[in-house]
Amino acid sequence: MKKKAIEKIPFLTLPGVRRGKTVEYVAVTDIREIAAEPHLFIEVYRNRKDSKDIPVVRIALTGKDFGTFFPGTGAWSGSRITSGTRDSHGLVWREDGGHVLRSREDREKENVLYSQKDLERIRAFTNETVWREESWWDFIDRRQKDITSEKYRKKGMRKYERRQAALEERIENTGILPEGKILQYADQAVFGSRHTIFYRKHGPRVTVACTECGGVTVARWKQGQSYESRFERTVEEPVENHYGICPECGKTGLYVPQGRAGRMRAQKGYLFLGQQYQKTGFVLRYVEVEKEWVLEEAWENGLEMVYAHEKLSGTEVARIYFEPGKKVQKDYHKHDPYSGKDFWDDCNLSGLANITIKPGKIMPETFGAVKGSFLRYSALEEYCAAEKTDTSPVDYLERYLHTPQIEMLVKMGLTGVVRGLMACHYGIVQDADAERPELFLGIRKERVKQLVREKGDTDILTVMQMERRMHRCWTDSQIKCLAEAGIGDRVSEVLMYMGVQKFLNRVAKYAGCGYGTGCSTAVSRLQGTASRYTDYLNMRHALGYDMTNTVYLFPRNLDAAHARMVEESNKKEADIRIASVCARYPLIKKHYRRYRKQFYFADGEFLIRPARDAGEIVMEGRILHHCVGGDGYLKKHNDGKGIILFLRAADAPDTPYITVEIDPEKKKIRQWYGAHDKKPDKERMQEWLDAYVVRLKCGQGAAGQDAAQVTGQGFPAAM
Template sequence: MKKKAIEKIPYIGIERTSRKRGAKYIAATMVKIVDHEKHLITEVYRNKKENLTVPLVRIVLTKKDFGTFFTESGEWSRCLISGTFYVSKYPVWDKNGMKWDAEKENVIRSDEDLQRIKRFPGITERRWRSQTWYELINDRIEDISAKERRERDKRRCQRRQQGLKEREENTPEIDERKILDYADSVIFHEKHYLYYKKDGSWVRVACSKCGGVTDRRWKPGISYESQFMPMISEPRKGGLGTCPLCGAQGEWEPQGKMKSYNRNRGHIFIGQKYRETGMVFRYFEVEKEYQLGLICEERGQVMENAREKLSGIEIARVYFEEGKMPQKDYHKYNQYSGRDFWDDCNLYGTQSISIDKAPILKETYEEMRGTFLQYSAMQEYAEAESGCINPVRYAELYMEYPQIEMLTKLGLIKVVESMMGYRLEIVEDICANRVDTFLGIRKEHIRQLIRSQGDRDILKVMQMERRLGQRWTDEQIEKIAELKLDTMQGWTDVLKYIGIQKMLNLIGKYAGVGVEYKIGCSFALSRLREVAQTYIDYIRMRILLGYDMSNTVYLAPRDLNKNHQRMVMEFNKKEADKRIKEVNIKYPLIKKHYRRLRKQFCYEDEVLCIRPARDAGEIVMEGRILHHCVGLDTYLKKHNDGITTILFLRKKKEPDVPYITVEIRPDDFLIFQWYGAHDKKPDKEDIEMWLNKYVTKLKCGKIGTLEAGQQALAMLA
């Protein structure tokens, strides 16, 4: 669209006489030739005296293209105008959206204008009712954009098809026999079956390797001649035997145990050079199937033949080229056409193909020479993993982290394993080209890490050492890793007061005689870890409770367990005090209203006395001593806000010992609930009777008089 040329065309403008009553917008049209092409220009004006010279928008339509020009911002857009009457779609000239009566609000200047739209090439009327001018234009715009979209999709599809075709053409031929032989040896271990069925001293044998069936003696007969007949050793299920016909070794399998067939499955990779310096990894699913043919005879089912079949199908190819994203193609089967084909995207859901580790054909590494993966050390990694890895993942990883070559060659196999498993957080500096900086450890520990093959626990401790600015010996690192100290919360706080060696020694000492580090005994290990956890807990509590940690008696108590226990108790008390302080600040009205409530609620007789809580802290203590939930914020808040009142009912003999807690509504003296210790109701009937009497007195105003109040006060004093 020649936007600049179109912008230069003067506006149509609307004469005052063309204004329509009740309309919000008026549209006017013209057809102009721009660059030898017919352009339908529709302008929308606000229906106001002062807006008749410059339109809000100018909608331009040619045979194949469209665009909307916003006069105010000077911007072009390709949005839709307004598809339907519905509000959900916004007309371009009004950001606030279109109303239900859009038709009345958006009118066209004259029938001539409408005819100009209807006659424009490409515009077709297709509804049973007459269409508004904007529906006509919008339908056309939708047609054009749908067509563009189809073409775009087609082009994309063609490009993909082209890419697939090119990749297929550049994928070297493969000798299937070689793949199957390899699979037979590394996956199926060239396993054959010797099916057998005994009949007296005879046995019938069917060999899956050669397919032959034969009858042999396994026990000598009574006759003299039979002792010279060829014999085989007695078949036993699962044992190894030799086929009397072809000499192949096979596993004995009784005829009756054999289902009509069984199969084993596995996967295999082969890598080939792709184009100049790339590689393609091809993923095969291989299958070995064993079949036993049976026929029915008078004496029952009889083995007739046996066979085994190896087959393979290539299910995925992954193409690697330097500097390009890896491309995965998948082999699919079209059920309708019955044809196999390659596709560049995976299937959805459970049908999707996943590529997992599998044995790799040796010649892959020869093919790798001269490719950009030549120095990836993939072969060394595969050897360290007994030949079974996922080369696709390795190549992907190598493209992102070329350092894995170095890690593999140094023997840090477990580090590479972690990275293969997407645990990439172990990498400290992705740009580093040295092992120590790459992993964030001290240089002097590299040897030790290599000795452990890159053990994850050891590595974590080394990373921690550097982060903490500590210097630990090899032995200390091993012990810390053994104890898994790094997983124990707050253990580094302890380090501020005691050296690592002293700490390790102490843990060893507390663990007791005979419990040593590095003896690989699981009992010793769990004992050491338990002691370490107790010790760390103990020290942390001492620190939090504000003890002077320069005191060596605190750092190394004679009896760890006893001291730990003491700290737990002290710590709990401190936490409790903290809570009481907190609630007194959070719910201050409980204390403030105590004096008033006391006058209202205090009462006593010969046995029991009752009074409101003095402050929030007292309620918390009541809850804690009686082990019920009155100390929770819900009750504190209700009391604080005057919704309910918490009363303490106690024995007159022991006015300081919590007994029963009552929740009452101060407006009408309704008792919501009452409980003793552990949410129980001790002396239930007596207490209920007592409380009923008490409520009656409250209602009659017999409590709360000055006299009663003073009486109660005297009691409290």
Template sequence: MTKEEYITQDFCEEKPVWRTGRMEYLTESTWYKKIEISCCDDRSATVLNRFFSYLNMEKLSPVDKLIKGQKRIMEKRLEKKHQREKSKIDQKMREVKKLPKNFMDWIDETAMAHSRYIYYQYSRKKYMDGYCTHCHSDVKVSGVKHRKIGVCPNCGKKVLFLAAGKATRILDHGEAVYFQKTKKGFVVRFFSIYKYYGKHYKMPEIRTLELKRIFYEDTKCLKYEWRNFKQTGEMRWCAGWDCYTFYDAACYTANLEKVLTGTPYQYCAIKQFADRYEGAGVNVPYYLLRYGSKPFIEYMVKAGLNHMVEELTQPWYFFGEYNQNGKNLLEVLGVTREQFRFIQQNDMYSFEFRTYKKMLSQKNCKIPEDFRSFCQQYERDISLILELMEYTTLHKVERYCSQQTTEKQPYFAVMQLWRDYLRFAVKLGYNMKNSFVLFPKRLIQAHDDAADAVRKMEEKELREKMKLENERAKSLLEQYRKIYSWTDGKLSVVVPEDLFSIREEGHNLHHCVANYTHDVAEGKTIILFIRRNAEPTKSFYTMEVMDKNIKQCQGFGHCEQTEEVKNFVNAY
């Protein structure tokens, strides 16, 4: 062992083994059982004391000095390793240049566009004194209320009115992103912003924290975050982290075209997307990631489909409704030019787009003029309303449902009831173009009558089907009767008379044997009854035999076999 490194010889194995583990970790000590290590002789203690004299820890035992010495060596090794990592990171960080002089002005003006207020001094006068935090002007306001949205009479910007006496402390948060050119590509810098309005609301405090940097170099993506380095307590840039999320960050666009020129993202249209409105949020990492594999995002942005792009650039989104192999936007969306213009005019969200395509696939389904309001109103029940619109117009659907709505049957409950009634009517072969059929005056009564008629019809169809199957099963059951009938004097195995008796058996014992009639008719399985000889007509247990093996034997409500039945089945 030296002051720079050490090895330990372990005699626990058959052959001595040299290890690099620390002495304190080579013993099997636990919190409830600690193994003490001590020197075998005085000579060993003397050697250890002499060797570790540089520690200046005379009070420690020789073994503790050994452990301390090993720990110091490991700490120095770790420090050198950390220093190499930090030097590499620092070298990378030197590529990052200073922020432009107008960056903080842009933060206040654009990135924090949602943090605009007019503080007013409440009075009973018609015009009250106010102050706009955006244009930094004294204004006169009238007819305003605390926390109501309005417009500044001076700068014309959207603001929130605050009574100065009520809003003494306001803390707003925002996110910002800044692109910078580097030697091998560009770096994206992420800032978390806090703006605090106190009693002196005319001089709010703005604090920015740069928490993340992502270097884009061709196909490489190097991520760094400002955090506790290796749990050492030192706050600095750390490599390989990707924990901070910036899903809705305002993007500084003044230099974007210059930065992205000559990179794979030159035509990604992120500048146009970030400028769609003042302070618009962008999920930059996912935007660039999606663009790499889904370049049609560029066409969507340029076509003004911003809501779709907002959703496409989120980590939770999937691309089920888009043809990713489409050569143009019409092929990607799977629509005609006329349909595309309607999508473009409404700047549809993905949900609205899916709804629109469903409506296009339905016959005689008219698209509502106020399409967004329609989607918002029926968002949770869109399949329901679309099914009703297969038979009539939206206007008539809403009018009829409103007429049928009561306290006990609210609007959407009426829609569901009506949908079920219409399904029954189709099964019964009613004329669905007849208004008397479509719009029954007493919906609940019509629903119940139709449901009863469908039940009877299905029961009749089932009986007819079972009759045909029963004819096929008669010969099989006759053969089974000769083979499988047996008794021990107390219990008997009885072959069913027909398929109807199997169905009745299931009803009597409250289990699912009634569903086996088709398989019995096909010869796929054999159903047998176990009866008490004293009560030969009363259902007791049901047994299934397949491939000459007893598959199951159950009684009332799927109950297990009693000892008596088990012995009988084993004997059988």
């Protein structure tokens, strides 16, 4: 939009006010040329004598663009004519912002065009069709919608083209993959240069086929009795899944019986090759390699082994680009099932087909390429050397870019910490901006050496962080023992009132084994005991016991004491719930007497009464295992919309039996249930309740004599 030029054009002005009370706004139109492009102007005026000169809005529309100008504020808006919003018919000039809902008919009466000519002009210019021409703004709205979607489409296209061009550029600048070198490396590093010797025994003889040399040999594995047999060639007896030596080439191979040759004779693995990219960038090529051990057979006297060989192959699955100042870019090798072609794409597949980059072997050339790139200080080589197992250099370098301190950690030998960071356990970092390891990790300075000795073990680190946090100073061995007990932070509260050595000794005593044995059974016993003991102490403490009392600190039987604390904690939780519902639903208790007068009834066998307070309803629900203790029922009872009644045996008035919900207005039973949502003694109880309801409706409730009589027998009447 040429906003300045549009603003300069004088307003069209309203020739005259339209009659009719319902008309609130009148629109005038005209077509003006700006820079040789026709613009449709739509100006909307208030239908008042004093508003004929300046419109509320001026909308300018061309074939490709539109804009709305508000002369009152001098502001421009790019929103559509009906964007005043909520019901999507809010016309932009309405002072209420279109938030007041109106019928279409009302809108048409309130917002009109000045003349028929205006309508014709709009229709011709927009070249759209609408359902009702009285809603003339729909022409403009349609046109604006088309323009907007066209703009988005172009924007999307441009973005796609840019991405595609960047992808092309990366492909262009990526070096060739040294396939031969990769396969050679894979055979040795991924598959351990493994060969297979297929075999089939027949009596004292055996046929063996070697995948390395392809040779097929028939020989004796069992010494014969006859003289001639002594001159036959002999070999060792093949044993499935053991390694043997090929009698032809002398190489070692795994024995596999001929019958199993068809199945699972292939293995997959993954490796990374790093190369320099552009000037200082770096690209990791992620390759899937496969080795197959194949046995060729032919049918003669049975299935005969003819020839054996090995097949190595590889596919590049992904490329990961690292460039200074840029986000890490991952390109994936995909296959298009329709065209049958392979191609590179700059995003992963979604859902189940998602390509994951697994840890793998790293080709030695990678480290040389790292040294020539901006990642030269990443210590990737040192990390891989320390880890010894397969790693993902992608994860490592991504972490390094995020947390450059990784270099320092690796070089100090704190591999465990780095492994934790790679698994995204960022909780172990105390100060992400710190340069010094003790500050970065939040441990005492003196501990760094020990942590290095432990190779950055994260369990040990957790204990060291706790030591620092609690301002303590423990011995090296105490740190190790606490880490072995594996209770982490949970123990910190215990250590407020118990010395660390005392705690460790107790755990060892309860567990019946010591620290540092290296025996996995002992470790798991220690950890289980430490966890239970900590739980026990924490529960005791939370329940408000005096934690200086040695009887509480050192129970003779830990399991029994632990169980007792669990029980007590549960009870305490229940008490908290009861106190809270009583506070939230106080009317249950307040109206108890009134409801009791209304609903109490008893005969020789049963009695029924309302709940005394919210807590009683919660307990009823808990004992009978149904849901009456939930907030829904409590609220209904509290508001007098559904009264909870307890039906109990007359000779066991304190034992919950049946719970009833009654509609206090209609005196109708909504539902009744016993334990576990069942209806015990269903027919008889239904009969009893039906009779009770009839009584209620006749106004013979608790006011009856039975009540007085039963109360007299000692049923609690008062609160």
